[in-house]
Amino acid sequence: MSVSGDTHMERLRLDAPADALTRLFFIFGSPIAHVRAPVVWSTLMKRYSANALMLPADVDAERFDTALAGVKGMANVDGVIFTMPHKFAAMKHADVLSARARRIGSINLLRRRAGGSWEGDNVDGAGFVVGVRADGIRLQGAHVYLHGCGGVGRSIGWSLAMEDIARLTLFDLDATRAHALAEAIRQDSKVRIEVATKAGGPDMRETDLAINASPLGLNAGDALPFSVDRLPPHAVVADVIMDPRTTALLHAASAHGLKVHHGRNMMNHAMPVAASFFGLDDAFDWNGASVQG
Amino acid sequence: MSVSGDTHMERLRLDAPADALTRLFFIFGSPIAHVRAPVVWSTLMKRYSANALMLPADVDAERFDTALAGVKGMANVDGVIFTMPHKFAAMKHADVLSARARRIGSINLLRRRAGGSWEGDNVDGAGFVVGVRADGIRLQGAHVYLHGCGGVGRSIGWSLAMEDIARLTLFDLDATRAHALAEAIRQDSKVRIEVATKAGGPDMRETDLAINASPLGLNAGDALPFSVDRLPPHAVVADVIMDPRTTALLHAASAHGLKVHHGRNMMNHAMPVAASFFGLDDAFDWNGASVQG
Missing domain, CATH: 3.40.50.10860 (Leucine Dehydrogenase, chain A, domain 1)
Structure with missing residues (x-):
């Protein structure tokens, strides 16, 4: 009796990141x-x-x-x-x-x-707000400038408007998009909502937190979304762009002596929220883990 | 100037089986x-x-x-x-x-x-034929019984009919499926093609290689696709089922003193053909590698 099985020379230890039950x-x-x-x-x-x-x-x-x-x-x-x-x-x-x-x-x-x-x-906006707070940035009573009212911008705008900030100034190259968001938010929020007619808005000198939520900065050679020159010394400049980690905007803000808040914070802090949504929070041990790299 | 980045406690070394370019x-x-x-x-x-x-x-x-x-x-x-x-x-x-x-x-x-x-x-049939040859099973002049003319059975039947076997006996519970395959193969092959009207066919005593290409054996408690009792002592019994590795059919064949050919051979030997088709053959070093486990 001969029981012949496989005929390869060497057994391969199965050690794969995927199997039938993944x-x-x-x-x-x-x-x-x-x-x-x-x-x-x-x-x-x-x-x-x-x-x-x-x-x-x-x-x-x-x-x-x-x-x-x-x-x-x-x-x-x-x-x-x-x-x-x-x-x-x-x-x-x-x-x-x-x-x-x-x-x-x-x-x-x-x-x-x-x-x-x-x-x-x-959960983009929720992650952004949690990340900003974790970074020690004060939102209470703050004047916030939000540059870009597309997908991420809308989410951040709505989340900030549910916080206790004093004023939210919206800008978008497509003015109708900024106005539409402002009108919608005003129905549900006690925050003063304004629409800026040009990038940087009319009053950067009174801005505590300036956020880029536009794609500008994703590609080398992009123009700065707004100028940081007139921001007050205590202002924070935040970007939603994750790669490059430090965008030209954040470089300019640092060079100007301002605190910067990197885009990766939003994803990092949105991840626990998203993991919970996906039912993965039991698997992940968030204490002591981070998602930098 | 304060440049604050991420605020988690610990840096996570990125070491993942997937990234954006996977x-x-x-x-x-x-x-x-x-x-x-x-x-x-x-x-x-x-x-x-x-x-x-x-x-x-x-x-x-x-x-x-x-x-x-x-x-x-x-x-x-x-x-x-x-x-x-x-x-x-x-x-x-x-x-x-x-x-x-x-x-x-x-x-x-x-x-x-x-x-x-x-x-x-x-490439199912091609993998089966390569695996059978690698297992030292002689096809030249062989009488082959193929049980099951579904997806895998058709592929194996066609591949065997392109080899120098002497006779191929086809069986399927759906007789029209077996006849249709026999007729199609006859157009292109010099092999004698027969259709068995019952499982095991009329002449298992003259069979050199008996193949199960039906799903019988996949589930515990399945009936044997055919009896091995009348096969001659030199006959080989092959199964296409991979899990369990040794099906009830192969157990019965072994107990009867017959050489058995496991279903995993087909996938193992089809893999290099498939890897080449997928353009992965440059990446994989097949010399010395196997796919057992």
């Missing part, structure tokens, strides 16, 4: 090369032995609906993150929306619920 | 839990430092077209493997087919071509 998460974006979520989330999943991966989905706007419908059709996909340019287009794929996602008008998170339906949330 | 491959199947491709392929990708992952896609027949269209919409997806029950349904998603895939009528591989179109191939 739960999948995706981040949809275009371009995708600079996106940090796959490496950061997958590091944490590995560190805390969650059999799960955060995968890049390099999907342009034209293929977005098809690709997302496909991902939702995989029973082992538990959640999706959206970055540029998909946060608005993603919203219609949610069967249920959080109150803040409805207000903001876009989602950056989508999760599969127990019954098989999909729930959307937007 | 190339993605999927295996579509249902059920998916027993499928070995993700762990085996991903082990090799990691071992040979290919920034790529083979991921499970738990997709049922109803969601198949949607899910596959979605995966094809991700620019960082390079290829897809199909297992039960998708090999037939996958074929219409290929823009171009290999000659053998056209003959077999189903595909188990799909790759993105340079121009963005998708090419299908079917």
Whole structure:
């Protein structure tokens, strides 16, 4: 009797980051090369032995609906993150929306619920606010300038307007977008909401916190979104751009003697919120862990 | 001047199996839990430092077209493997087919071509034949009994019929499926093709190689696909089922004193063919590597 099995020369020890039971998460974006979520989330999943991966989905706007419908059709996909340019287009794929996602008008998170339906949330702004507070920046009574009212800007604007700041000045190259956001926020917030007609607004001298939420700074050679020259010495300049870590705007602010707040704080502090949304908070030990790199 | 960055307590060393540049491959199947491709392929990708992952896609027949269209919409997806029950349904998603895939009528591989179109191939049968030869089993002049003419069975039948075997006896519970395959193969092969009207066929005493290509044996308690009692002492019994590694059929054959050929051989020997199809053969060093586990 001969029992012959496999005939290869050497046995391969199976030691893979994926197996048949791996739960999948995706981040949809275009371009995708600079996106940090796959490496950061997958590091944490590995560190805390969650059999799960955060995968890049390099999907342009034209293929977005098809690709997302496909991902939702995989029973082992538990959640999706959206970055540029998909946060608005993603919203219609949610069967249920959080109150803040409805207000903001876009989602950056989508999760599969127990019954098989999909729930959307937007935690960009929440992460930004938590990050700002963790960085010791005082929001109470602050005058805030927010440059850019697109996906991230809307989320940050709404979150700040739910805090006890004194004034929020909005600017967008598309003035109608800034006015629309201002009008919407005014319905729900006691904060004084203004719209600036030019970048930097009329009164940078009274600004305590100036935030770039536009894509300017993502590419080398981009113009500064606004000038930091007239900000008061105690002002903080924040950027939402994560790569480069220190944008030209933050370099200029530092050179001007101002405290800067890096874009990575937003993702870092939004991650625990997002992990909880995705049901991963039991796996991740946030005490002592960070997501820098 | 204060330059404050991230505020977490500890820096996390990024050490993840996925990043923004990871190339993605999927295996579509249902059920998916027993499928070995993700762990085996991903082990090799990691071992040979290919920034790529083979991921499970738990997709049922109803969601198949949607899910596959979605995966094809991700620019960082390079290829897809199909297992039960998708090999037939996958074929219409290929823009171009290999000659053998056209003959077999189903595909188990799909790759993105340079121009963005998708090419299908079917290497199950090719892998089976290479594995049988590597296991020292003589095909020349052999009488072969093939039990099951579904996706894998068709592929194996076609591949064997292109070899120098003497006779191929086909059986399927659905007799029309066996007859259709026999008729198609007869157009292109010099091998004597017969159709058995009952499991085991009329002449197991003259069979040199008996192959189970049906799903029987996948689940505990399945009936044996055919009896091994009348096979001659030199006969070999092969199974295509990979998990359990040794099926009830192979146990019975061993107990009867017959040489057995495990299902894992087919995948192991199809892998180099598939890796070449996917353009991964430069990354993988097949000399000395195996895919057991």
